Structures are given as structure tokens and as C-alpha cells.
Amino acid sequence: MRKSSAALAAALLLTPLWGQRHACAEDIPEYTLAPVDVRGERAQVLPGGFQSDSGAVGMLGRQNVMKEPFDQTNYTEKTITRFADPTNNFVSIMLTNPSVRNGSIVTHSHFFVHGVYTHGSYILINGVPNLLGQYSTPTFFADQIELTTSPNMGLNGSRASYASGNQGNASPATINFRTKAAGAVPVTRYTQAVSGRGALTEQLDVGWRFGKGDAWGARLNILRTKGEISIPGVDRDEYGYTLNLDRRGRSGSSNLFVGTYYLNLDGGGRWFSLGPNVTSLPKVPDHYNNYDFDGQYKWEKIYMAAFNHEQKLGGAWRAFLNAGYSDHRFHWSLGSGYAGWTIKNDAGDFDTRIYTDYQDWKTYYAQLGLRGDLKAGALIHHVSLAFDKSWFDARGPQSSLSFPTDRGGGNIYEPFDRRVSHSTAPHPAKVQKEREYIRSYSLNDNIEIGKFNVLLGIQHHDAKVTAGAGQRMLSDSAVCPTVGFNYTPAENIAVYASHTEGFTRPSVVGNQYVNRGTILPATKLKQNEIGLKYKTETSLFTFSAFRITQAQNIAISIAPGRERFIGDGQVRYMGFSASYTGQIGEKWNAVGGIEYVNSHQMKTDRGIFEGASAYGTPKWNGVLALEYRPDKQWSILGRMVFTGKANTVNTNKTKMFDVPSNTVFDLGVGYRTQWNRVPVTLNLMCYNLFDRNYWYGSRTGLMLSQPRTVTFSAAFDL
Structure with missing residues (x-):
């Protein structure tokens, strides 16, 4: 029996025994989900309990989901806690939304929204961008995760487009982490969890208010994880410290969030590219195999700070300031330059060439704005005006080091013998790399006319980029409009339509093309969306239909061996998404939905896959999570995540492969009790319950499934 199976059996036996020994049913307090008090807003x-009814909508401030012309989902701390797979917690949480599909392994936070690729570096914290990176996205300090499934830059200001994997694409979603803040009731919660093959996690969450009239608040969160995850031989070493300070006054309010986060993964490579000699999709190997060489690692350390202030100016007008700073350090020694290997034939053999590299960068952000109301007859104008600027400054190696391992090769159907691999080489010298300066001016008017809301917005966006010290500066600008319409014939029904856009930086053509040195303009991501929302006393239904146009840079052949690189490519995504959250019975809760995406590559790279589906984008996705609560103490939670058939492409983009669909089940149980009059919440969760082996497609290759992961936690409210 594997260790994860043994841990599951033991935890199932111990959970009820704990409650019987230390508590009586009549002594157990009832835990209810009260309104969340976040810096004076409710x-x-x-x-x-899985979602809340409002979330941040950029410079418009907090908005009720029934009043905004977008599909927005606001995940509560309950969702964050119950669905956070400890090996890839952020992406696991987001899979509760049918519009989100996994696109990462344990070393990354990559995912798809409406079929379009994005990752964690586009996440905002309290409305401030550029604080997190693309590799791992911590959530231990988040009280709410707010997902708007549209680019929506016109409402959120500029953000650096660094580290996007392919810098020619904007993010298809707006994601904001609302940090934990001190509430009216003090919090002192200690949580201990064990997961995988012995990884131990400890968390401390302390919050209190102080000062005259409890005007000041402090919330401290500490995270520590160390041990082996569910992949044999892969160790996770992680810590995080964050502090949220806020002040509420009659004339204004302020919030300061500061923190540091560190993660080191020794191994975890599950990413495979397909070489030009592979003729058919490889059979799925055992996902308990370890493909990491001796000395493989990936570590990151982030220092981050976000400051928000809102000042009353008189009447209905307020000024606001948002500012942020981050210092990122990412170092790695991995295979194939990413996190895995290139399969070179149908037998599953791969070369073991190692890349050692690093990225160090700093970001700065500042936004100053004005928000207020104007009345003109029957019209009420909710106006916001803002100016913001993002700075990005990166340092890295002059060139990456690349070398074969001592072993020279491996096979996906055999575990990698790490003892005969290699030792990591030293990193090359650090030099000045990219610099990016982006600024924007934004004006938005949310017009209220009885049961109608009309949102009109415009953003002028300027980007300046240089690829290294002494190289010329690339400049480009664009206008990103935002248009939205929302009609509420009744308080519980809303019909909406919107147009949003995202913008990225310009680029320069490389030396391998005949037009080398040419500056290509920044690309745009455009989305049109119509939708319906229906709310009852027990449920919220949402339906949206969307059309996304993603511009891309492509190569075209002009003669044998001669290619031109131009900004004329395009991928189109059309589909619909339907979701539900609420109570379906006296003891039953549910959240989930389905999505259909019909994607087409238009004017493709070298014209090879004209009309084909976008890489890694299935037509159907679906998720359903059910919670059964037989009484006030017990909670049984299950989730099913379905990912439809997709495709991927080989390394030289000459052949496509179909990747079969997969369905993964998660199952957990929670129990609330007391121990020496201390309230205790016990949670047992098993991810990939049936331990299914499967491939899932990325944009350029295959990723191998995560083995069954069992986590058992105990939270003590002291």
C-alpha cells in the first residue's frame, strides 16, 4: 500500500475518535459565516459559503455582482481553505470555476481562462499589480479571491507584462487578492497540517483591533511548510510572513500590507515537450515516477508591499492612492529550460540537458485617482479618474548555462536514478536585463439610470521597454476602451453586456528573421461578453457568452530558409460559461458549472495549423463540488473536475497531437469540535481520489498528473 493510501485510512479512523473523546455535541459552538468586514466595507x-456577493472592480471600488456588467466570482476563505491542494494551492482553488483550466505543474502557477493562457504574475493584491510571480502563488494571507473573467485593464490601470511566458499576450482575466484584515472580533488561529508523503505545514493567523474606537487593526499571518510532497523524492521548503495594518477614520481610511515569501522545490519536473521524431501521443507513464536529476531545484523569494489610502474630500468625492513595491528573486536548475524534458522518439526516451538560470527583478507601482458622484436630472454619474505608472527593472545572466547530465538520457516509463546524474553548476554573472515603464490615464463613468447602468471608460496606455543595458528603448501606446451595460428588471435578475481589452508591450524582431531589428507594436486582447445573472434566497446562477480575439506575432515564409516575423497572427475564442453557487437542499451546498470554448487559430505561424484549435484548449470543461452537512459539526465535501479533449504541438510546430479528456475527483470531510474548551476544526482532504494517471495539454507539450495527495489539518481557535 502506498503511503498516501495508508495516510488516508489512518486519518479516516482518527477523525471521529478525536471528536468522541474531547467533545459533547451540546458543548460545540455553531460556526456561521458572518458578513466579512473588509476595511469598512461589508x-x-x-x-x-463558497462565494460572496461583492468584490473589487478596479477604480470603481467594491461592486455587487448583480450591478456590474462582467462575470465576476468572489471566492471566500471557506473555498480557499477547503480546496487548496498544498502542492499547488492557488490553481487548485481556481479550478472550482468552470472557466479555469489547469496549465501548470507544482513548480508553476499557470492556468487558462476561457481557453487563454495566463499565470500568477498578473494577480493584484488589494488592487496593486506586479507583486507576485508566475512560479508559485501563495494564498495564506488572502481573505477573498476575486476573479473577473475578462482582461478589463481600463478599470485596473497599467501592469508590467514581464515574465508572461510569451510577452506578446495580455492576461485574459483580472484576479485580485483581498488580504486578511482585522475584524470586529479578535482572531487567534493556529493550524497544523500534514500532507503528501510527510510534508508538515504550520500556520498562525492573529488579528485584533486597537486604539480609540478600534480605529486601528493588525492581522499577522505566518506560514511554514517542510517535507516531501506526494511525488516521491520531491521536497517542499516554504515560509511566509505577512502583516496587514489598517486605520479607519472619519475623513479617510488606509491599509498597508507587507510580507515576504520563500519557496524552494527540490524537483517536481512533470513537463514534457514532444520532439520532431515523435509520431503519436506517448502512453501515460506512472505519475509516481521521479524525473528529477541530482541537484534539480527551483527557488523564489519575494519581498512585497501594498499601500491603499482613500481620503474624503467633501460631499460624495474621494481621492485614492494605491502604491506597491516588490523584490523578486527566482533561481533554478531545470531540464529543457523549463521544468522537464523533450521526448525524442515513440519509445519515450528523452535527453537530459540541464539549464541553470535566474531572474532577479524589482517592481514599483503608483496610482493616484479621484472618485465621486454627479447628478444630472435622472442620471447619476459615478465617475473615476486615475493616473498610474508601473516600473520593472530586471537583472539576470548574460546567457543561460546548458549542459548534459552525467547519465545522458532517460525514459518516461522508468524512474530517474538521481544518484548517477550531475551536480549543479554555478550561476553565470549577473548583468542588467529588461526594463519596462508603463503608464496609463483612465476615465470611467458608471451611469445609473433607474434600473439601468451604463459603464463608459477609456484608458490611454503607454509602454516603453528595453531588452538590456545599452539597447534601444521600444515605445508604443494604445487606447483601451471599456463599455458595459447592466439592466436589472428586478433585484434578483440582471442582464448585461460588455467590451473589455488588455494591452501588452512592444517587441523587437530577432536576428533569425530577415526583418531583424524591426519593432512590432504591442498586441491586444479583446473580449465581448453578454450574460445573465439570477439570484434567489438560496442560489446564484450566472450565464455568459463571450468572444475573445487574441493578437499574436507570427513567422511567415518568404523563401526557402527565409522568414519574416510580423504582428499579423490571431486566435479567436467563442463560447459560453454557466455557473452556480448556493444551497440545493436543507443540508446540501453546491458550486460549479460548465464551459464550452470553440477556438480557432487564424493567420497562423508559418500557416501550418490554419483553422485548428488553440493549443491546449479543450472545447468542454466542467466542475461540480457538493457539500453535505448532516449536522452542525460534520461537513462532507466532494469535487469533480472534468477537462475535455485538447491538443498540443511538437517542438518545431509541425505536428499536433490529441490529448484525451480526464475527470478527477477530490473528497474530504470536516469536523468541528472542542478540545479543553478550545474550538477545533479538523479537515481531511484527498485530491485525485482514485489516483488517476493522465496527461493534460499545455500550449507546447504535455504535463503529467499529480499523484493522489492526502492532507489532514487541525485548526485551533485560541
Whole structure:
């Protein structure tokens, strides 16, 4: 029996025994999900407890989901806690939304929204961008995760487009982490968890208010994880410290969030590219195999700070300031330059060439704005005006080091013998690399006319980029409009339509093309969306239909061996998404939905896959999570995540491969009790319950499934 199976059996036996020994049913307090008090604003938790009814909408401030012309989902701390797979917690949480599909392994936070690729570096913290990176996205300090499935830059200001994997694409979603803040009731919670093959996690969450009238608040969160995850031989070493300070006054309010986060993964490579000699999709190997060489690692360290201030100016007008700073350090020694290997034939053999590299960068952000109301007859104008600027400054190696391992090769159907691999080489010298300066001016008017809301917005966006010290500066600008319409014939029904856009930086053509040195303009991501929202006393239904146009840079052949690189490519995505959250019975809660995406590559790279589906984008996705609560103490939670058939492409983009669909089940149980009059919440969760082996497609290759992962936690409210 594998260790994960043994841990599951033991935890199932111990959980009820703990409750029987230390508590009586009549002594156990009832835990209810009260409204969340966030810096003076109240977000009401929807029935079922998985989502709340409002979230941040950029410079418009907090908005009720029934009043905004977008598809927005606001995940509560309950969702964050219950669905956070400890090996890839952020992406695991986001899979509760049918519009989100996994696109990462344990070393990354990559995912798809409406079929379009994005990752964690585009996440905002309290409305401030550029604080997190693309590799791992911590959530231990988040009280709410707010997902808007549209680019929506016009409402959120500029953000650096660094480290996007392919800098020619904007993010298809706006994601904001609302940090934990001190509430009216003091919090002292200690949580201990064990997961995988012995990884131990400890968390401390302390919050209190102080000062005259409890004007000041402090919330401290500490995270520590160390041990082996569910992949044999892969160790996770992680810590994080964050502090949130806020002040509420009659004339204004302020919030300061500061923190540091460190993660080191010794191994975890599950990413495979397909070489030009592979003729058919390889059979799925055992996902308990370890493909890491001796000395493989990937570590990151982030220092981050976000400051928000809002000042009353008189009447209905307020000034606001948002500012942020981050210092990122990412170092790695990995295979194939990413996190895995290139399969070179149908037998599953791969070369073991190692890349050692690093990225160090700093970001700065500042936004100053004005928000207020104007009345003109029957019209109420909710106006916001803002100016912001993002700075990005990166340092890295002059060139990456690349070399074969001592072993020279491996096979996906055999575990890698790490003892006969290699030792990591030293990193090359650090030099000045990219610099990016982006600024924007934004004006938005949310016009209220009885049951109608009309949102009109415009953003002028300037980007300046240089690829290294002494190289010329690339400049480009664009206008990103935002248009939205929302009609509420009744308080519980809303019909909406919107147009949003995202913008990225310009680029320069490389030396391998005949037009080398040419500056290509920044590309745009455009989305049109129509939708319906229906709310009852127990449920919220949402339906949206969307059309996304993603511009791309492509190569075209002009003669044998001669190619031109131009900004004329395009991928189109059309589809619909339907979701639900709420209570479906007296003891039953549910959250989930389905999505259909019909994607087409238009004017493709070298014209090879004209009309084909976008790489890694399935037509169907679906998720359903059910919670059964037989009484006030017990909670049984299950989730099913379905990913439809997709495709991927080989390394030289000459052949496509179909990747079969997969369905993964998660199952957990929670129990609330007391121990020496201390309230205790016990949670047992098993991810990939049936331990299914499967491939899932990325944009350029295959990723191997995560083995069954069992986590058992105990939270003590002291």
C-alpha cells in the first residue's frame, strides 16, 4: 500500500475518535459565516459559503455582482481553505470555476481562462499589480479571491507584462487578492497540517483591533511548510510572513500590507515537450515516477508591499492612492529550460540537458485617482479618474548555462536514478536585463439610470521597454476602451453586456528573421461578453457568452530558409460559461458549472495549423463540488473536475497531437469540535481520489498528473 493510501485510512479512523473523546455535541459552538468586514466595507457571504456577493472592480471600488456588467466570482476563505491542494494551492482553488483550466505543474502557477493562457504574475493584491510571480502563488494571507473573467485593464490601470511566458499576450482575466484584515472580533488561529508523503505545514493567523474606537487593526499571518510532497523524492521548503495594518477614520481610511515569501522545490519536473521524431501521443507513464536529476531545484523569494489610502474630500468625492513595491528573486536548475524534458522518439526516451538560470527583478507601482458622484436630472454619474505608472527593472545572466547530465538520457516509463546524474553548476554573472515603464490615464463613468447602468471608460496606455543595458528603448501606446451595460428588471435578475481589452508591450524582431531589428507594436486582447445573472434566497446562477480575439506575432515564409516575423497572427475564442453557487437542499451546498470554448487559430505561424484549435484548449470543461452537512459539526465535501479533449504541438510546430479528456475527483470531510474548551476544526482532504494517471495539454507539450495527495489539518481557535 502506498503511503498516501495508508495516510488516508489512518486519518479516516482518527477523525471521529478525536471528536468522541474531547467533545459533547451540546458543548460545540455553531460556526456561521458572518458578513466579512473588509476595511469598512461589508461583503455578504452567499448561501453555501463558497462565494460572496461583492468584490473589487478596479477604480470603481467594491461592486455587487448583480450591478456590474462582467462575470465576476468572489471566492471566500471557506473555498480557499477547503480546496487548496498544498502542492499547488492557488490553481487548485481556481479550478472550482468552470472557466479555469489547469496549465501548470507544482513548480508553476499557470492556468487558462476561457481557453487563454495566463499565470500568477498578473494577480493584484488589494488592487496593486506586479507583486507576485508566475512560479508559485501563495494564498495564506488572502481573505477573498476575486476573479473577473475578462482582461478589463481600463478599470485596473497599467501592469508590467514581464515574465508572461510569451510577452506578446495580455492576461485574459483580472484576479485580485483581498488580504486578511482585522475584524470586529479578535482572531487567534493556529493550524497544523500534514500532507503528501510527510510534508508538515504550520500556520498562525492573529488579528485584533486597537486604539480609540478600534480605529486601528493588525492581522499577522505566518506560514511554514517542510517535507516531501506526494511525488516521491520531491521536497517542499516554504515560509511566509505577512502583516496587514489598517486605520479607519472619519475623513479617510488606509491599509498597508507587507510580507515576504520563500519557496524552494527540490524537483517536481512533470513537463514534457514532444520532439520532431515523435509520431503519436506517448502512453501515460506512472505519475509516481521521479524525473528529477541530482541537484534539480527551483527557488523564489519575494519581498512585497501594498499601500491603499482613500481620503474624503467633501460631499460624495474621494481621492485614492494605491502604491506597491516588490523584490523578486527566482533561481533554478531545470531540464529543457523549463521544468522537464523533450521526448525524442515513440519509445519515450528523452535527453537530459540541464539549464541553470535566474531572474532577479524589482517592481514599483503608483496610482493616484479621484472618485465621486454627479447628478444630472435622472442620471447619476459615478465617475473615476486615475493616473498610474508601473516600473520593472530586471537583472539576470548574460546567457543561460546548458549542459548534459552525467547519465545522458532517460525514459518516461522508468524512474530517474538521481544518484548517477550531475551536480549543479554555478550561476553565470549577473548583468542588467529588461526594463519596462508603463503608464496609463483612465476615465470611467458608471451611469445609473433607474434600473439601468451604463459603464463608459477609456484608458490611454503607454509602454516603453528595453531588452538590456545599452539597447534601444521600444515605445508604443494604445487606447483601451471599456463599455458595459447592466439592466436589472428586478433585484434578483440582471442582464448585461460588455467590451473589455488588455494591452501588452512592444517587441523587437530577432536576428533569425530577415526583418531583424524591426519593432512590432504591442498586441491586444479583446473580449465581448453578454450574460445573465439570477439570484434567489438560496442560489446564484450566472450565464455568459463571450468572444475573445487574441493578437499574436507570427513567422511567415518568404523563401526557402527565409522568414519574416510580423504582428499579423490571431486566435479567436467563442463560447459560453454557466455557473452556480448556493444551497440545493436543507443540508446540501453546491458550486460549479460548465464551459464550452470553440477556438480557432487564424493567420497562423508559418500557416501550418490554419483553422485548428488553440493549443491546449479543450472545447468542454466542467466542475461540480457538493457539500453535505448532516449536522452542525460534520461537513462532507466532494469535487469533480472534468477537462475535455485538447491538443498540443511538437517542438518545431509541425505536428499536433490529441490529448484525451480526464475527470478527477477530490473528497474530504470536516469536523468541528472542542478540545479543553478550545474550538477545533479538523479537515481531511484527498485530491485525485482514485489516483488517476493522465496527461493534460499545455500550449507546447504535455504535463503529467499529480499523484493522489492526502492532507489532514487541525485548526485551533485560541
